[in-house]
Amino acid sequence: MASYVLKRLLLMIPTLLGIIVITFAVVHLAPGDPATLMSQSAESSSMNEGSAKSIVEETKKLYGLDKPLPVQFLRWVQRAVTLDFGNSYRDHRPVMEKIWEALPITLLLNIITIFIIYIISVPLGIYTAVKPRGVADRVVSVVLLVFYSLPSFWVAIMLMVIFGSGDYLNWLPITGILSHGADKLPWYEIVMNISWHLILPIVCLTYGGFAFLSRFTRASMLEVIRQDYIRTARAKGLSEWRVIMKHGVRNALIPILTLMGTLLPALLGGSVIIEQIFSIPGMGRLGFESILSRDYPVIMAIATISAMLTLVSILLSDVMYKVVDPRITFDKREG
Amino acid sequence: MRGLRYLIVMFLLASSMMVGMSSCDYTLARNPKVLVEKIAMDPTTLNPFMVREMSSHIITYYLFDSLLEYDDETLELEPGLAKRWEVSPDHLSYTFWIEEGATWHDGKPLTIDDVIFTFEAAQDKRVDAATIRNYFKDFVKVERVGENAARFFFSKPYFKAESVIGLVKILPKHIFKDLDTFNTNPANMNPVGSGPFKFVKWSRGERVELARNDNYFGKKPGVEGLAFRIIPNKVTAFQLLKKGAIDKAKISLTQTMYQTDDPAFKDKFTKHEFYPPNNTLLGWNSKRALFSDRRVRVAMSMLIDRKKILDKLFYGKGEVITGPFYRFGLNYDERIKPYPYDPEGAIKLLEEAGWVDIDGDGVREKDGVPFKFSVLFRSGEKFSRTVTSYLREELARVGIEMELMQMEWGAMIGRLINRDFDAISLGFSIPLVEDPYTSWHSSQLGKGINYFGFDNAHADELLEKARGEFDSKKRAAIYGEFQKILHYEQPCTYLYVLSDNMAIARRFKNVIDYKIGPNIEDWKVGPWPILKEW
Numbered sequence: 001m002a003s004y005v006l007k008r009l010l011l012m013i014p015t016l017l018g019i020i021v022i023t024f025a026v027v028h029l030a031p032g033d034p035a036t037l038m039s040q041s042a043e044s045s046s047m048n049e050g051s052a053k054s055i056v057e058e059t060k061k062l063y064g065l066d067k068p069l070p071v072q073f074l075r076w077v078q079r080a081v082t083l084d085f086g087n088s089y090r091d092h093r094p095v096m097e098k099i100w101e102a103l104p105i106t107l108l109l110n111i112i113t114i115f116i117i118y119i120i121s122v123p124l125g126i127y128t129a130v131k132p133r134g135v136a137d138r139v140v141s142v143v144l145l146v147f148y149s150l151p152s153f154w155v156a157i158m159l160m161v162i163f164g165s166g167d168y169l170n171w172l173p174i175t176g177i178l179s180h181g182a183d184k185l186p187w188y189e190i191v192m193n194i195s196w197h198l199i200l201p202i203v204c205l206t207y208g209g210f211a212f213l214s215r216f217t218r219a220s221m222l223e224v225i226r227q228d229y230i231r232t233a234r235a236k237g238l239s240e241w242r243v244i245m246k247h248g249v250r251n252a253l254i255p256i257l258t259l260m261g262t263l264l265p266a267l268l269g270g271s272v273i274i275e276q277i278f279s280i281p282g283m284g285r286l287g288f289e290s291i292l293s294r295d296y297p298v299i300m301a302i303a304t305i306s307a308m309l310t311l312v313s314i315l316l317s318d319v320m321y322k323v324v325d326p327r328i329t330f331d332k333r334e335g
Numbered sequence: 336m337r338g339l340r341y342l343i344v345m346f347l348l349a350s351s352m353m354v355g356m357s358s359c360d361y362t363l364a365r366n367p368k369v370l371v372e373k374i375a376m377d378p379t380t381l382n383p384f385m386v387r388e389m390s391s392h393i394i395t396y397y398l399f400d401s402l403l404e405y406d407d408e409t410l411e412l413e414p415g416l417a418k419r420w421e422v423s424p425d426h427l428s429y430t431f432w433i434e435e436g437a438t439w440h441d442g443k444p445l446t447i448d449d450v451i452f453t454f455e456a457a458q459d460k461r462v463d464a465a466t467i468r469n470y471f472k473d474f475v476k477v478e479r480v481g482e483n484a485a486r487f488f489f490s491k492p493y494f495k496a497e498s499v500i501g502l503v504k505i506l507p508k509h510i511f512k513d514l515d516t517f518n519t520n521p522a523n524m525n526p527v528g529s530g531p532f533k534f535v536k537w538s539r540g541e542r543v544e545l546a547r548n549d550n551y552f553g554k555k556p557g558v559e560g561l562a563f564r565i566i567p568n569k570v571t572a573f574q575l576l577k578k579g580a581i582d583k584a585k586i587s588l589t590q591t592m593y594q595t596d597d598p599a600f601k602d603k604f605t606k607h608e609f610y611p612p613n614n615t616l617l618g619w620n621s622k623r624a625l626f627s628d629r630r631v632r633v634a635m636s637m638l639i640d641r642k643k644i645l646d647k648l649f650y651g652k653g654e655v656i657t658g659p660f661y662r663f664g665l666n667y668d669e670r671i672k673p674y675p676y677d678p679e680g681a682i683k684l685l686e687e688a689g690w691v692d693i694d695g696d697g698v699r700e701k702d703g704v705p706f707k708f709s710v711l712f713r714s715g716e717k718f719s720r721t722v723t724s725y726l727r728e729e730l731a732r733v734g735i736e737m738e739l740m741q742m743e744w745g746a747m748i749g750r751l752i753n754r755d756f757d758a759i760s761l762g763f764s765i766p767l768v769e770d771p772y773t774s775w776h777s778s779q780l781g782k783g784i785n786y787f788g789f790d791n792a793h794a795d796e797l798l799e800k801a802r803g804e805f806d807s808k809k810r811a812a813i814y815g816e817f818q819k820i821l822h823y824e825q826p827c828t829y830l831y832v833l834s835d836n837m838a839i840a841r842r843f844k845n846v847i848d849y850k851i852g853p854n855i856e857d858w859k860v861g862p863w864p865i866l867k868e869w
Binding site for chain 1: 341352360361362363365376377378379380385387460463465466468469518519523524539540541542562564565566567568570571574575577578579580599600603613742743744745746747748749750751752761762763764766773774779781782783784868869
């Protein structure tokens with residue numbers, strides 16, 4: 001097992017390098033460059049006098065963008081191995097500082113979202129698997145399919161108009177995660193204030209996620225229920241609840257548990273659409289704005305970190321298989 | 336049964352949450368004397384030298400002062416930090432006397448050393464301010480004269496020199512000592528300025544707060560503070576406005592016409608209309624064979640029914656323009672009338688230029704080349720999409736094939752700067768002291784902003800002459816001459832100056848509707864309703 005993990009870890013180095021090279025090339029070869037964009041405001045579609053070629057060239061020189069690409073790449077790698085991702089072109093601040101600011105917000109959102117998705121869809125999946133093709137199963141699948149198909153930007157705006165604008169109900173805030181000045185309140189009121197702000201974004205982030213996980217659970221459960229040991233358990237005269245929960249669910253959860261490994265990168269990546277609509281300064285917005293302004297250092301840092309996390313999480317889910325299911329082995333000799 | 340228990344537990348959890356939320360008071364009241372407005376993006380910097388986008392520009396405008404300022408009504412320069420200024424008879428040196436008693440927000444006095452430091456920093460290549468440096472090409476030096484005056488020397492007489500110096504925001508020397516660290520100085524995020532508002536707090540991605548500078552030497556504003564909320568999505572911004580979380584926001588044309596007429600909205604807001612100096616146009620790349628002939632370009636202008644598009648699609652909220660100047664400024668020549676919408680005339684011109692449909696396939700050709708081109712515009716931009724879609728139909732009817740090419744902003748500017756386009760739909764913001772030299776002189780063809788390949792010896796001559804003309808009336812006459820050439824040549828088809836619509840909370844009084852836009856510094860706070868912090 002240890003040698004397997006070590007081998008996998010070593011294999012990650014060339015993989016990561018490949019990802020970085022490709023990302024770097026794509027980012028730099030995409031049309032538009034930071035110096036050109038800096039000469040103009042991206043908010044209005046009007047040009048001003050700043051976009052003369054001479055000005056752009058001077059700015060390029062200042063940022064070292066006039067050097068050939070391989071030189072720029074080596075310079076970047078040289079710094080990145082010490083986890084120094086440099087300064088953002090957009091506002092001259094250290095990239096890591098910007099990521100550390102956005103990360104907690106996205107983590108909060110994602111942890112709550114994933115928790116809610118799991119706590120609702122796993123029981124739902126089990127429930128529908130117990131009586132497959134019954135009325136409940138059909139209703140649930142239709143409802144979830146509808147949820148899954150609704151585009152989140154539309155739902156977000158609809159919910160916003162209904163619950164958060166002055167037109168109908170003015171109940172919920174529609175931007176940010178904390179009211180201005182609320183940081184001076186006692187802690188429990190801060191918690192309430194944050195929850196008040198999170199209702200709409202969390203609803204928008206979760207409703208589409210139920211379908212996949214509950215169908216996944218249902219399929220896995222159905223497969224388990226057909227097994228002989230379930231029949232044996234029933235034959236022993238155990239109550240249906242015990243049969244399902246103790247013998248069924250435990251085994252059905254194995255693939256779901258390993259699925260959690262892939263959540264690691266998902267935790268980090270924010271939702272661009274929801275963060276834009278609800279003005280939440282998380283990772284999704286940071287990444288999106290960096291791409292729009294061709295802020296190479298930030299894009300590269302986010303790409304590298306998520307590539308690393310993805311690789312680790314793939315390894316993690318493989319290891320998890322082994323942990324939850326003793327039948328699986330990595331070493332041929334043992335098998 | 337246990338499933339039911341699970342449901343009950345979930346229900347109890349949810350309901351206790353609801354009870355908790357409704358029982359304790361976690362909402363806050365909003366200070367009605369603070370004006371909350373919306374900006375679309377987090378500012379990149381609060382150092383006026385490094386400003387490149389709107390958000391930073393809007394905020395630093397209130398934080399820093401310059402030697403001179405515009406009058407919002409007359410658009411003339413008037414004293415700012417400088418109480419008076421003098422120009423030498425040869426127009427090569429300018430002396431500015433600064434206001435005594437002006438201070439920085441940290442209490443230190445603002446002296447002539449700060450002024451001199453500012454202009455020396457602007458010249459330094461290490462400083463990330465290429466846009467400002469671009470205006471200082473003929474600048475020689477600045478020197479101190481006596482206790483509180485500075486004299487600026489130029490190598491060439493240039494009418495704009497006064498505003499070039501006058502409108503640079505003055506920086507504090509005691510904060511930016513070392514120019515090596517200028518670009519990364521912490522004060523770029525935590526600025527010390529001298530303007531009517533001082534910096535309080537910047538919550539990244541959410542909000543920037545300013546408070547009134549009570550030690551300001553000039554007229555103190557009526558509002559106690561300004562807060563800028565960062566709202567990237569336009570729909571969200573409009574909802575926020577309606578729910579009363581922001582006090583001032585631009586609203587779109589559709590919102591102005593259809594979504595803001597209910598009594599609930601009118602109760603809370605007043606609507607205003609401004610005409611900021613911003614001209615829209617369709618540029619024809621004269622360096623490409625298709626548009627090298629003047630007759631073709633004029634035909635293009637004659638195929639766009641500018642008046643009808645304006646009335647039908649933009650509710651008549653704007654004016655058709657014919658030249659590069661601000662429609663309501665001194666230099667715009669009203670005597671020049673736009674080419675009329677005249678497809679017959681356009682066909683005649685095209686045929687004169689040799690574009691005839693010989694093979695009968697519905698597309699005109701010349702020397703075997705069909706008349707096909709693409710027009711570039713920013714993806715998702717409604718104005719350009721509307722105008723170009725309309726034009727495409729019109730062109731198809733006379734045998735010209737135009738392809739619409741939407742491009743992401745960064746990619747599109749790259750194409751524009753490299754002159755890699757046939758035609759392009761653009762807006763141009765015009766500086767208030769206008770000098771069309773940079774856009775239209777032939778010396779600006781390669782590296783400057785003469786994007787459309789306009790190259791005319793007589794126009795060059797006029798533009799050069801205007802640069803040395805210090806009487807604004809005489810200069811306007813020269814520019815009138817220049818506009819005639821530009822109109823005759825039609826390197827681009829000027830479209831409109833369009834209105835900017837804004838909603839402003841009713842509690843603000845003394846809101847004056849200048850043509851170019853409102854000035855918050857005029858405003859006073861009247862009686863207010865109860866406001867909530869969302």
